[in-house]
């Protein structure tokens with residue numbers, strides 16, 4: 001360690017404080033201080049805190065690094081490379097799985113055991129546009145700060161802490177961070193070919209640190225009307241596609257769709273309408289894009305949609321992203337619950353695993369121009385993920401059943417220790 005005369009500290013820090021125009025001689029960059037004084041110089045904690053409070057927290061600094069790398073869907077290469085290197089640096093075995101050119105999923109685990117009991121997962125892509133990172137005393141702004149880099153950072157720190165505390169070890173938990181969640185879910189769909197099947201999967205999405213009871217499904221379709229152009233003064237010579245579309249959309253908007261006790265009503269959004277050429281031309285073509293957030297049965301809903309437009313001169317074109325409502329496991333003590341109306345990667349990962357959906361931040365600010373997350377929510381999420389991981393490995397509610405089984409199987413009833421109970425990971 002280099003020793004330094006305190007009187008000369010202000011002089012040495014001057015270039016950094018000037019560069020960032022910070023008041024009272026407070027240094028602006030811990031890295032800058034190190035590069036001037038040498039890598040071996042140990043920057044005192046109080047200077048670090050003043051200069052860059054984020055850097056003193058493994059959670060906040062990991063979160064910042066993830067946000068600072070733009071990763072709008074389709075351009076996740078940079079954040080994937082960074083995250084793989086970070087996890088290798090933390091002694092995880094890291095695999096990258098190609099999804100498409102330059103886009104990879106990151107799969108990480110301890111040692112050689114790829115097949116773990118529990119999988120912890122979220123996504124590393126974001127919606128556009130990129131919004132730079134900014135931190136205030138309580139709040140962190142930036143694209144992905146909430147959806148879903150808040151989940152990614154707090155999941156990783158939760159797992160790191162459980163390893164350090166020797167609560168989990170090789171074979172217990174693996175991490176999967178996928179691309180493409182915000183559009184087609186191609187990252188998670190590709191992850192199905194990784195190989196392992198898990199007993200429990202914890203998905204990270206903004207749920208306000210509440211445990212989701214489920215989320216609605218999605219049906220997307222286009223309504224297409226074809227007409228025949230003519231002079232608007234002689235409409236009898238043409239066929240107006242706009243008129244046909246308007247009639248169909250009115251009926252679609254007033255359809256009665258199946259609902260459920262758990263998720264409530266389905267909602268219908270006619271999000272995009274296009275049609276016609278000009279006011280003085282009978283419209284030869286019109287189309288609309290409709291998205292239904294589905295609370296009830298998928299097949300019944302598809303039947304209702306088809307019946308609604310039956311006999312009308314329009315075509316329906318159903319699009320790739322279609323799935324029914326998703327119920328998620330939420331029978332865990334001491335978690336508030338929430339119903340979600342947005343889509344996730346939950347249906348894209350196949351298997352009969354338990355499915356938990358939980359994460360920091362609110363969906364109401366996700367995808368917005370003012371996306372943010374509270375620092376306190378990130379901290380709380382680390383604790384929440386740790387509890388969920390432990391619950392997935394050793395469900396407290398299953399203990400009586402295990403005790404019961406042991407008692408029945410033993411001719412001589414031996415005392416069952418807590419360590420024997422928590423060591424049982426069967427589901």
Ligand SMILES: [Zn+2]
Nearest residue numbers: 147148181205
């Ligand atoms: Zn998300």
